[in-house]
Amino acid sequence: MENRDSMWALFQKRGVSRRSFLKTCAVVTGMLGLSPAMLPKVVAAAEKKTLPPVIWLHGHECTGCDEAFIRSQSPLASDVVLNMISLEYSDTLSASAGEAFEHHLKDLMKKYAGQYILAVEGGVPLADNGIHCMTGGRTFLAALKEAAAGAAAIIEYGSCAAWGGIQAARPNPTKSVSVSDVISGKPIVKVPGCPPIPEVMTAVVMHFALFGQLPPLDAQGRPKQFYGNRIHDTCYRRPFFDSGMFVEKFDDAGAKAGWCLYKVGCRGPVAYNSCGNMRWWNGLSYPIQSGAPCFACGSNNFWDNGPFFERLPDIPVPGTIADADKVGMVAAGAALVGVVAHGALSAMQKSKQAKQQDTDVRGPEA
Amino acid sequence: MSEGPVKEYYIYSPWLRIFHWVMAASVGVLFATGLYIGNPFFIGTQGVEPTFAVNKLMSMETIRYIHFAAAYILVAGFILRVYGFAVNRGDRLLPKFWTALYWQGVVEMLKHYLFLSADHRPYLRNSLARSAYLGVYVLLFLEAVTGFAMYFMVDPNGFGAKLFGPVNGLFGGEYTVHLVHHYVAWLLAIFVIVHVYLVIRADFMEREGEASSMFSGVKFFAHKPADIGDIADDSDKQTDYGTRHRQYPAQG
Numbered sequence: 291m292e293n294r295d296s297m298w299a300l301f302q303k304r305g306v307s308r309r310s311f312l313k314t315c316a317v318v319t320g321m322l323g324l325s326p327a328m329l330p331k332v333v334a335a336a337e338k339k340t341l342p343p344v345i346w347l348h349g350h351e352c353t354g355c356d357e358a359f360i361r362s363q364s365p366l367a368s369d370v371v372l373n374m375i376s377l378e379y380s381d382t383l384s385a386s387a388g389e390a391f392e393h394h395l396k397d398l399m400k401k402y403a404g405q406y407i408l409a410v411e412g413g414v415p416l417a418d419n420g421i422h423c424m425t426g427g428r429t430f431l432a433a434l435k436e437a438a439a440g441a442a443a444i445i446e447y448g449s450c451a452a453w454g455g456i457q458a459a460r461p462n463p464t465k466s467v468s469v470s471d472v473i474s475g476k477p478i479v480k481v482p483g484c485p486p487i488p489e490v491m492t493a494v495v496m497h498f499a500l501f502g503q504l505p506p507l508d509a510q511g512r513p514k515q516f517y518g519n520r521i522h523d524t525c526y527r528r529p530f531f532d533s534g535m536f537v538e539k540f541d542d543a544g545a546k547a548g549w550c551l552y553k554v555g556c557r558g559p560v561a562y563n564s565c566g567n568m569r570w571w572n573g574l575s576y577p578i579q580s581g582a583p584c585f586a587c588g589s590n591n592f593w594d595n596g597p598f599f600e601r602l603p604d605i606p607v608p609g610t611i612a613d614a615d616k617v618g619m620v621a622a623g624a625a626l627v628g629v630v631a632h633g634a635l636s637a638m639q640k641s642k643q644a645k646q647q648d649t650d651v652r653g654p655e656a
Numbered sequence: 657m658s659e660g661p662v663k664e665y666y667i668y669s670p671w672l673r674i675f676h677w678v679m680a681a682s683v684g685v686l687f688a689t690g691l692y693i694g695n696p697f698f699i700g701t702q703g704v705e706p707t708f709a710v711n712k713l714m715s716m717e718t719i720r721y722i723h724f725a726a727a728y729i730l731v732a733g734f735i736l737r738v739y740g741f742a743v744n745r746g747d748r749l750l751p752k753f754w755t756a757l758y759w760q761g762v763v764e765m766l767k768h769y770l771f772l773s774a775d776h777r778p779y780l781r782n783s784l785a786r787s788a789y790l791g792v793y794v795l796l797f798l799e800a801v802t803g804f805a806m807y808f809m810v811d812p813n814g815f816g817a818k819l820f821g822p823v824n825g826l827f828g829g830e831y832t833v834h835l836v837h838h839y840v841a842w843l844l845a846i847f848v849i850v851h852v853y854l855v856i857r858a859d860f861m862e863r864e865g866e867a868s869s870m871f872s873g874v875k876f877f878a879h880k881p882a883d884i885g886d887i888a889d890d891s892d893k894q895t896d897y898g899t900r901h902r903q904y905p906a907q908g
């Protein structure tokens with residue numbers, strides 16, 4: 291715990307050259323989504339700023355975000371954990387566990403009160419006094435509130451922490467909510483995704499570590515440089531979309547040729563994330579590249595916006611399977627039939643009336 | 657029907673009329689291209705690479721371009737509607753929920769459309785029509801707002817996104833915005849069917865020049881319309897309706 295050094299100090303201790311340090315700073319600048327002109331500032335910060343301690347809590351979730359994070363490629367997850375942040379507490383990555391480890395957490399929170407970054411993974415269940423997620427014998431809600439009180443900033447890592455997550459799907463039996471639904475008065479940043487791109491998480495942590503503040507956020511509280519662009523507007527399959535070349539079924543020729551996945555339910559047109567420009571695993575691939583439509587895993591309520599492989603959901607008309615276009619067609623057809631029938635009745639009424647008037651004027655026809 | 661002297665009543669300004677047809681045309685185009693965008697298909701051969709297909713007539717890009725162009729025309733055209741509203745009383749035939757006349761009209765027209773009564777009092781525009789048109793403007797407003805919310809997010813830092821982007825948050829996500837846009841399109845389609853029918857029906861049943869009024873701006877009434885107060889202050893004086901009137905000899 292005494293190893294709270296700056297990045298430069300750490301590099302020196304391990305005998306890494308100044309040249310490598312500068313290279314690393316250049317990489318970090320790019321990673322943070324900053325312009326190259328910011329490089330001197332990054333170097334200055336990396337020389338002076340001590341790395342902030344990070345406490346990483348896990349709530350109502352599947353720990354898939356951890357799985358993604360430990361596969362971070364640039365920088366390597368091991369580098370992040372050991373050299374770039376000082377990850378002081380993570381109940382899934384630590385070798386230790388139990389009483390002693392929980393004790394360590396208590397100490398940390400006291401020692402670094404007001405300084406540490408709190409990364410939260412997982413939603414917060416509120417039903418039945420929060421008993422649906424217990425850690426260390428306490429409800430997660432209690433643990434979270436305690437840890438949040440002394441945090442300098444809070445990162446909601448993954449869609450569960452940011453929006454409530456899969457367990458919040460209708461009817462949300464555990465009343466799972468996001469971290470910011472129960473914590474306020476702290477700088478909070480959402481890094482949603484199911485899971486988020488690990489490099490994005492690293493970048494957000496680094497940004498805070500170097501500049502002491504959160505990166506610029508969008509209206510929904512997500513870092514702009516990573517959640518600013520639509521998947522659809524950064525998609526390498528976009529030319530197929532513009533040309534009207536669509537995969538119709540997952541086993542057709544279009545799918546094989548890599549056409550646009552719009553008609554098999556791709557949510558790219560309404561999803562905001564960095565998959566299109568950063569991709570995953572050091573740019574190796576991302577879902578769309580592997581032929582799977584995006585399902586907007588970083589958006590609120592994506593779990594309720596099914597079916598994922600259709601563009602339009604079914605409209606609950608009992609006993610049928612029909613989307614808006616089918617229901618609309620039938621309704622428009624019914625309206626047409628309706629007006630024709632109404633027209634016929636109107637015409638009959640009018641001619642009856644006309645006869646009536648005739649009779650009134652001339653008397654009944656002999 | 658006994659025919660009194662039929663008088664001509666000037667109701668709609670040219671601005672409203674021009675806007676109406678701009679709206680009718682652009683909504684038609686928007687609906688057709690919108691349905692295509694929602695469920696696109698490709699006619700003809702396109703090869704395997706997009707190079708061969710892009711910018712052909714039925715390419716997604718072209719159809720989307722037409723959709724957006726029509727959207728801009730519709731929204732720009734609305735300025736005419738606003739101008740008409742400002743300068744001409746006949747362009748302000750909104751539902752007046754606070755008047756007894758409005759509610760009488762609702763009952764009267766419902767009875768009439770359900771064939772419970774053969775006649776209704778003449779109206780410049782009846783209560784149901786007034787409500788329906790207000791409803792359509794609300795639907796069009798929804799379409800424009802949701803449409804531009806999706807449209808401008810191509811450039812999330814641009815001016816348009818600043819203006820309309822928050823709509824996505826308001827609806828709980830852009831996916832919902834896309835659904836609302838799609839569903840409201842169908843509501844508009846159903847309105848148009850009923851609207852066109854009722855216009856033709858009114859023309860046929862009442863012979864007051866309903867359909868032609870959207871071209872000429874005038875309607876013809878044998879009796880004083882019940883809502884004449886909307887275009888003339890002095891509704892008691894038989895001779896002074898609206899800004900223009902002519903008398904025709906009684907027919908028959």
Ligand code: HEM
Nearest residue numbers: 679680683781785789792844848851852855866867869870
């Ligand atoms: C060929 C088709 C159409 C015909 C013959 C037609 C005819 C008319 C007529 C005669 C009126 C005046 C109604 C009255 O006196 O109360 C009117 C008003 C109106 N129509 Fe249409 N129309 C057509 C298509 C459309 C379409 C496609 C729309 C748009 C969705 C539309 C929307 C409206 C609206 C909103 C008004 C009220 C205008 C106002 O006072 O602001 N119409 N139409």
Ligand code: HEM
Nearest residue numbers: 686687690691694727799800803804806807834838841844
């Ligand atoms: C007035 C301004 C309007 C704007 C700015 C607008 C814009 C848009 C945009 C951006 C899209 C999505 C296109 C894409 O994702 O590639 C869209 C789709 C669509 N639009 Fe509009 N639109 C407008 C009005 C209308 C109207 C009046 C109708 C119908 C009467 C309509 C019907 C549709 C339909 C059915 C879709 C497909 C929806 C989907 O499945 O995503 N639009 N429009």
Ligand code: SF4
Nearest residue numbers: 522525550551556558
């Ligand atoms: S695959 Fe999805 S994101 Fe890519 S162009 Fe098609 S619809 Fe857009």
Ligand code: SF4
Nearest residue numbers: 563565584585586587
């Ligand atoms: S492509 Fe879409 S669903 Fe897949 S990880 Fe990226 S944002 Fe999530």
